Amino acid sequence: MNEPLLRSLTPDVLQILVRRGAGFAAAEDAVQDALVEAVRVWPDDPPRDPKGWLITAAWRKFLDAARADAARHRREDLADREPPPGPAPAADDTLWLYFLCAHPSLTPSSAVALTLRAVGGLTTRQIALAYLVPEATMAQRISRAKRTVSSVRFDRPGDVATVLRVLYLVFNEGYSGDVDLSAEAIRLTRRLAAAIDHPEVAGLLALMLLHHARRAARTAPDGALVPLVEQDRGRWDTALIAEGIDILQAALALDRLGEYQAQAAIAALHADAPTAADTDWVQIVEWYDELVRLTDSPVARLNRAVAVGEADGPRAGLAALAALDHTLPRHTAVAAYLHERDGDPATAARLYAEAAEKAPNLAERAHLTRQAARLNTGMNH
Structure with missing residues (x-):
């Protein structure tokens, strides 16, 4: 079963159904039903035209649901418009779906979930596992999001910045369950970059690639976090780094600087240094x-x-730190690091311990606790 192929075809099939007259929510349900059917049928009977097969199957699923709906009298005429079989159209309407799924009327969590399902082709179960919530909870979240956007009319361009924020949220979730969300975010951002020529889209893609290139070196075999300065740079993915830097340089050459390009430039300077001391x-x-x-x-x-x-x-x-709000996440950890660099291990150890209590996850808490213990041990010898 070629799951990556199914995911890549999902947005095109969904948009084709919408263009034929299906409402977004009904079309999305029909596409998901067609994907389930493909998983069941394709291993034994692979289609010659996968996209055409999915379009036909999804359209029939939609018509079946429409006929059974209370409003079937209004929709039955859609059955007369079923196009003749043949090769699937090549039009890529992914951009429309990105804007729709990242609509400002949605909460960030709902926008992320809808993007992963409608554009990414993930199942509700996969998304729920990735976000560590019950499948029923995620199903409700996606259903509410679909109802919200079903009435949205796109008579003007969508907000690229909102789409990029949603994709960045997906990327930062990393890995959990059976879905690698960082890799999924990169795949979706690549597709967006192919659909729209925008320097900030390129900047976000470069940023993702440069961060993802360091992934293998970020954790020790026991799962402990490895700070950037201590990472084995031989484990960084040099191909991803080279690609990210090339994409970034092309974006910067357009002289329309944005936040993702600036973040990518910082990541590129880290990636380009042979050792931490050369940064x-x-x-x-x-x-x-x-x-x-x-x-x-x-x-x-x-x-x-x-x-x-x-x-x-x-x-x-x-x-510089003193001028910032002390309640900022990681403020205490940064203060601990700088005090240690300044030769004040006692203050640093105390602050590392405080930071550990505020840490947002177990891995970070364990890392900060080890830092405090290391300094306390050193002072006691």
Whole structure:
């Protein structure tokens, strides 16, 4: 069973049904039913035209449901419009679906779920497992999202920034269940980049590739987090790094800088350094200045404080940190790191322990606890 092929065909089939007159929610249900049928039938009887097969199967599923619906009298005329069999059209309407699934009327979590199902072709069960929620809960979330967007009319271009935020949310979920969401986000962003010529789409794709290239080195065999400075750079994926840098350079050449291009430039400087000691922290600070100018993001300011601490010394980093809200996530961990760099292990150990209590996940908590224990052990010898 070629699951990647099924996923790649899903958005085209869905949009073709919508163009024929099916409502979005009904069309999406029909496509999912057709995918289930394909999983059952294709292993023994693979079609010569997979896309055409899916379109025909989904359209019949839709007609069956329409006839059984309370409004079947209004919809029965759709049966007369079934096109003759033949090769499936090659039009790619993925862009329309991205904008629809990332509509501003949806909550971020609903937009992510709908994007994964309608554009990504994942089943409700797969999405629920990835987000560690019951399948029934995810089904309700997707149903509400479909009802919300069913009445949306697209008489003007969608918001690319909203689509990119949704894809970035997917990417940052990483891996859980039986779906690698980071890889899925890269696949969807590649497809978006093929459908629209936009420097920020390219910037996000470059950023994803550059981060994903370091994935194998981010955790030790026992699952412990490995900080960037300690990672084995021989385990980084150099092909992904080269591709990410090429995509980024082409985007930057358009001179329409955006936040994802700036983040990708920072990631590229890390990826380009042969060793941690070779990192060009001065340039990284300059890129963080651009990122802060573009977004005024507290998280960008926090990361900039770390970069300042590396470029100009820990005292300068602590001064930059002092100007930020102490309740920011990771603020305490950054303070601990900078105090350790400044030669104050007692304060650093205390702050590492405090940061561990606030950590958002077990892996980060374990890492920060180990840092505190390491410093306390060193002071006691």
